[in-house]
Amino acid sequence: MSNKPYTFGPVPSRRLGRSLGIDFVPFKTCTYDCIYCQLGRTTVKTVERKEYAPVDAVLKEVEEKLKTIAPPDYITLSGSGEPTLHSGIADIITGIRKISDVPVAVLTNGSLLRIDEVRDAVSGADLVIPSLDAGSEETFLRVNRPHGSIAFQEMVEGLRTFREGFRGPVWLEVFITGGVTDTEDEILKIKDLVDRIAPDRVQLNTAVRTPAEAYAGMVNSERMEEISAFFGRNCEVIADYRGVHGHSEFTSTGEDVLELLRLRPCSIDDISAGLGLHRNETVKYVQELMDKGLIRMEERRGKRLYSGHRMTTTEGENEA
Numbered sequence: 538m539s540n541k542p543y544t545f546g547p548v549p550s551r552r553l554g555r556s557l558g559i560d561f562v563p564f565k566t567c568t569y570d571c572i573y574c575q576l577g578r579t580t581v582k583t584v585e586r587k588e589y590a591p592v593d594a595v596l597k598e599v600e601e602k603l604k605t606i607a608p609p610d611y612i613t614l615s616g617s618g619e620p621t622l623h624s625g626i627a628d629i630i631t632g633i634r635k636i637s638d639v640p641v642a643v644l645t646n647g648s649l650l651r652i653d654e655v656r657d658a659v660s661g662a663d664l665v666i667p668s669l670d671a672g673s674e675e676t677f678l679r680v681n682r683p684h685g686s687i688a689f690q691e692m693v694e695g696l697r698t699f700r701e702g703f704r705g706p707v708w709l710e711v712f713i714t715g716g717v718t719d720t721e722d723e724i725l726k727i728k729d730l731v732d733r734i735a736p737d738r739v740q741l742n743t744a745v746r747t748p749a750e751a752y753a754g755m756v757n758s759e760r761m762e763e764i765s766a767f768f769g770r771n772c773e774v775i776a777d778y779r780g781v782h783g784h785s786e787f788t789s790t791g792e793d794v795l796e797l798l799r800l801r802p803c804s805i806d807d808i809s810a811g812l813g814l815h816r817n818e819t820v821k822y823v824q825e826l827m828d829k830g831l832i833r834m835e836e837r838r839g840k841r842l843y844s845g846h847r848m849t850t851t852e853g854e855n856e857a
């Protein structure tokens with residue numbers, strides 16, 4: 538299975554500035570199936586590490602892409618699956634270092650950091666951003682719906698061991714799911730684990746984008762700030778509420794997506810193929826349009842289709 542194109546963006550990122558994304562694990566191939574995942578449900582839940590995409594092809598594309606863009610702030614290994622599932626991630630990081638001075642960040646759910654080989658593989662990065670979304674085995678199973686071989690305490694121990702041994706910064710992303718992990722009790726438990734792991738920063742997120750399961754709720758910004766204050770000085774809220782409140786920027790590519798959806802209902806794959814966009818970019822544009830109420834989603838025979846409302850001139854003026 539190939540993910541080509543392997544690069545997307547650069548996309549503006551609140552945390553990472555202009556970030557060139559690298560995606561080398563097939564769509565929704567992941568060790569988790571998080572209820573809040575904005576990419577939908579996991580299609581292949583696995584812990585099998587293999588060369589999901591040829592390392593040489595990934596590096597060649599990164600090299601070509603870098604020739605066509607201004608240097609990004611970060612090259613970010615992330616994408617539409619769990620990047621540490623790729624058995625060649627160490628070679629990809631080393632290869633990027635040979636062709637570029639741009640710092641390399643890895644966004645990972647952290648579930649495989651309990652494995653020595655994975656910790657070694659990721660240690661070549663400049664910045665690692667793993668996740669912790671639950672304070673107990675019970676909520677871990679409920680929120681992350683992990684592969685059966687992943688035990689909660691081992692996963693936490695993997696995060697702790699990685700933090701201890703990694704020379705660079707570790708920013709721990711904690712996703713607070715409204716109606717599930719936003720209780721006093723759960724926050725206390727998560728805080729205990731965060732103290733054990735001792736990351737350089739704690740970044741709080743919540744479901745500001747359409748989650749895989751409708752019951753994965755968004756926590757409002759006031760409550761998130763309260764939780765952040767409780768976590769302490771190195772904690773910040775990174776949830777981007779601008780989309781929720783309709784203030785996000787709108788690009789010409791976003792307008793192309795809207796035009797297409799006004800012509801006919803499309804799935805994410807249809808839009809990506811039609812406009813030559815990476816799936817992750819498409820998801821981002823579609824989400825913005827959903828947030829602005831310019832398109833709607835409906836399920837037909839298990840497939841999510843998006844369609845745009847035809848605008849009147851007055852609506853068009855309001856949008857600007």
Ligand code: SF4
Pocket residue numbers: 567568569570571573574575576579617618619646
């Ligand atoms: S949020 Fe990340 S870790 Fe969770 S299912 Fe989606 S891709 Fe996997």
